Amino acid sequence: MKHRMLGTLAGLAALVAAPAMAQNAVAIKGGKVVTMAGEPIVGGVVLIRDGKIVSVGKDVTIPTEYRVIDAADKVVMPGFVDVHSPRGVEQSSERNPNTPFLSIVDALDPSMEYFEECRRNGVTTIAAVPGDDTMIGSQAAVIKTAGTYIDQMVLKRRFAIKISLKPTPDRSRMSQLAALRKEFDAAKTFLEEDAERKTEDAKKKDGDKKGDAKKETPKAEEKKEEKKDEKSDATKGSPPASPVATPQIDALVRVLKGELKAYIYCEAAMDVPQALKLIDQYRLKAILCLGPNCYKAAQTAARSRLPIVLDPTLVFWETDPRTGEDKQIALPKLYKDAGATFAFQTTGFQGGSLFRQASLPPTVGTNYLWFQAATAVKYGLTEAEALQAMTVVPAKWLGVDSFVGTIEPGKDGDVVVLSGDPLKLATWVETTLVNGQVVYERSKDKKLEQLLQPKKG
């Protein structure tokens, strides 16, 4: 699978880089290279060629054809990974409560300013996930944040589906769960019947199948999946008695098989045990997205050892309705104390664009992944843990840790050059590279310049 993936990416990179051959080799001479795969290298050099990191180290000679990015006194980090981003689409939540057959890739718009913001803030990989308002939302994809066409950006087209335990307005939680179970039960029944049918089929045409498997060459994962679709479609036709997998059932069957993970959104603490029951009942591979109120169930969530995506609002105050006492709730601390592994999400550039909405504080806050990480450090996370929660941890959860998340030879050339120590307030992203291409330079960021210029008059 890895080979296939690499093949596609190399191909894509070659396509993009074709007109400017000299630019496909970049050397970053860093003051400090935080590889996230071992100790930081002071005065390290990162060599990227054809979109891939070829060499990292202190005593690396830079071949003459490499374009050198001088990052002396600066910090070089792997591009950040956002594990749950419902943005980059016009409408994040489908109105139909039951759409596992849709793919968010079809709705992603690379020209949206959101992607620009991502690059400006060093986020190079995101999981594009549908919003929280659809019971069974569309399929999430893992994508890079740079590219002209969405197909260039996709790392994993079919990564997960989104399930929301927040009931749709006309429903209660009980109806929501009953409806969810009904859907999964239907898929389960189909899967069982399909398995029976397949064993029978396998007995019949044992020879044919072997030949098929041999023909399969390492190609892009998505291609393989498409092919599988065709295959299942083909087999659907042959025995007339067998059930027909509707796109709906097909998607849920993939979830039950574990081919697709499930993001499960819990709005309130009471949803957490229900999510765990669902996961247990249908053996889902799940990532929990927990709303602010879920902190009450932090212990329960942590015990499940599942990946947890915290609410964007990491710190808030609550008033005890009986005593009138104000209590500060710091999610990172609560979840850390409970022993959970978690990553962050951002509130996502509210108001469309930070440049258009001058009333919003544009350069700080929960819009930024590293602000989230820094907040977590303030409330008890170690710096190393916080940096991991922005890079390797989400990369691993998204199953793309062989491509992104660290600076290591063989990985994608997704590198961020920071003006100073990460998690510091005054640190800026100087340069962002995706697949070895410079996709953002602060010195050329006219919008940021305008924003930071003192207003005249």
Add this chain to the structure above:
Amino acid sequence: MFSRDPKGSASALTIATALLACSPSIAADVVAYKVGRLWDGKNAAIADAVLVVNDGKIVAVGPNKTTAIPSGAKTVDLSSAVVIPGLVAAETNLTEAGRDDVRTIRPDVRAVDGVDDYADHSKWLAGGITTVQASPGARRLVTGQGTVFKLAGEPGKRSLREVESLRVLLTNASRNPPTVYEPPVGAVSVDRPLEPTKKQPGTTLPGAVSALRGLFRASKNPGKDPLAAATAPFLKQDAIVRIAADNAAEIRAALQLAETEKFNLLLVEPKNLETFASSFSRWKTRVKGVLLSAGARPGTIANPAVPERGEPRSKPTWEYAKALSAQVPVAVTPTSDADGPELLFQAGLFLRGGWSELEALKSVTSTAAEILGVANRVGSLEVGKDADFVVLSNDPFAVSTSVRSAYVGGKRVFDRKENDATTRISASGVWTGSRYIKDGSVLVQGKTIRSVGESGAVGEGGQGMRFPDGAVIAPGFIDLGSGLGLDGPASGISMSTKFAGKLHGSDRSFAEARRGGVTTTLLWPGGDSFVVVAFKLNDQARIVKEPAAIGFNGEGPLAATGERLRNALKSGKDYHESFIKYDAAMVEYEKAKKDYDAAKAKEDAAKKPEEKKAEPKKEEKKEAPAEKKEPPKTLARGDDDEDAQAGDPAKQKEGETKKEEKKAETKSALATEPKAPTKPTVNDAQEPYRLLFTGKIPAMVEARRLANIEQAAKIFRDEFKVRTILVDADDAFRRTEKLQNRDLAFALTPAFVREVDYETINLPQTLALHSLPIGFQSRATTGVRELPDAVRYAVRKGLGSEDALVGLTSGPAKFLGLDSIGALEPGKDADLVVFSGPPIALSSKVLAIMIDGKWVFKAEEDR
């Protein structure tokens, strides 16, 4: 298990001891609750009981005498309380209420999915409810599967039965299901036309019954139908279908369905039971229980329907409870979720139907638990059951019973905190300052007294505090003159002294001084004239009134003293009157000013249109413009007014007399702008006189000799007519008649009983006999504590004890105008003294003293 037969208690004992034997370390977690009266939910109450809890379970329960408490067990004293099992509400909507599913038949919806284990149910726990059944939905035919859970405890461990029963509503509530519109996914086309909404069954009772029959029949052989499959388990032998049925037709339909479809019926909230009253015995086969609600919402008033002509009046449900419970298990449920916390009150109403207290209690504890199938865990206080119990202030159905705390799994999950500041002080007697209450209580909330009365009549709540037999509660005593408060000699006090911030409550002499029962004192420095402050003997030395009086020295040679007093009062009166004059002048000025302003505004208003008009009408009024341009003040003149009226034809038509009047009025009002009177200079030393002459404070005049007493009375009472308290008044006994009916009061100093001219004079007694109000001064510092004893001596020598008590409390409070103290009445400051016996008896000791709601002295803690 507590039991009357010795065998039962023996087994309880063995279990307890066995537990101890096998793991002695557990003993540390064992808690023994000593209970005043315990209702176990199945049997009659046991007085003086013990409830032993270990690890959330009951390990022993029974009378204190026969139940062994494991050694090492922590003991909790609840001997002044009553304990009952945690209440069980057999039907609630404590899930996500108000969000019904669109479809009216949803047997697959499970209430357990809507239960929030992280919710705070303090409101229900405050009513003593620890276990509830929760149903999904409220307005559909088959709303789904109920669940039973506890209202407190560790999240994830609260559930008692995930799936309890299938809930059906045959009542009006379900008769209006919405139509269903579920368009297929995708664009509308010829092949996929837009379909109309679909109607749902159950809009009438027959429709509902036939839909249910269809569902139940299909469930006999469910196949792949998810609804039938979800229904099937509830038609089995040990399962229950609960059907809400209101009127006779619905009840009959429910009974028939159960009969024909052969399921166990739990009838929910039937109301019109008249028709079935004679046939309850036939219900036994299919009806596994009936949930009755009182139909009354505590604290609200509803308009009952007027019975139809010829129809019998529909009786309240409790009228059937006794007959019904003889045949089938009957539980009482809250009328609505809003009244859920008042379940005990609602069950109490069923006593009217003939149920005993025990039967009523069972209906919300053990019977309800049995109906819900959770009796193995909750509903009664027996060995092996969960330690879910409620601590009440009194027996469960006594009128003013309140829940003090609730325990779930041995852990306290509710404690009445809001009344923590409330203390209920009870004793054999309460002397309020005017009357004596036998076996009374004082309810103190914060700094004030909330209620005083016979024990049990002062309302619920409060931390109880009961004093030993014979104890009497009295208001805190008042000392009309001591040297306390300034942390040193009481000197340098004049007419202009301000005491705020100067009084030292930290003065160690306070603690000594108040031990006798005096809680409020006046600072009496002595001198020609000075202000007197009244303050409490608590650590804050809280000022009650400042100034509380003006002190004068009326002693000395008659002529000089008389002149001095008259001069002081005269200048004070002048000062007071200068302010009165000023106030009167001010009132006059304000009135004049108001008139002037109004007239001026009117003039201005009249002027404006006049000016506008003036421009085009220039020829008509040639001489006018010069005047018009003058500032408005000069415009407000009579002749100008006439001009203005002349210019206004409408006004000219007005009656002649009115015009005349108006003219005169405006002329006089506007002739000159009135001047504000000058305010007299405020003189701090004279300020108290204003209070004196307005009657807000009295004068306290020290006079010993008869002549001085008479002179003081004459000057203060007759000449200057101020409220007067004669201080000391040693010779007042000589011509007491002359002091009568002159509105005089007396502040007496020790010794009250003296030998004068070979005669024993008891001055307080003499004055009291002449109906003259008296109070007492100690003129001491730490000796303030001796004042009550000095008064007791006067009582021994003939003073009436009632007069003595009044003189120490309500009497001086009244003639000093200290409204917040001196009596135990609702709204007054919580200053009280608890004596071991009658307050004036020689044998009485002070047991405790409270000032401003805080105990400042307790004999038992005194070392």
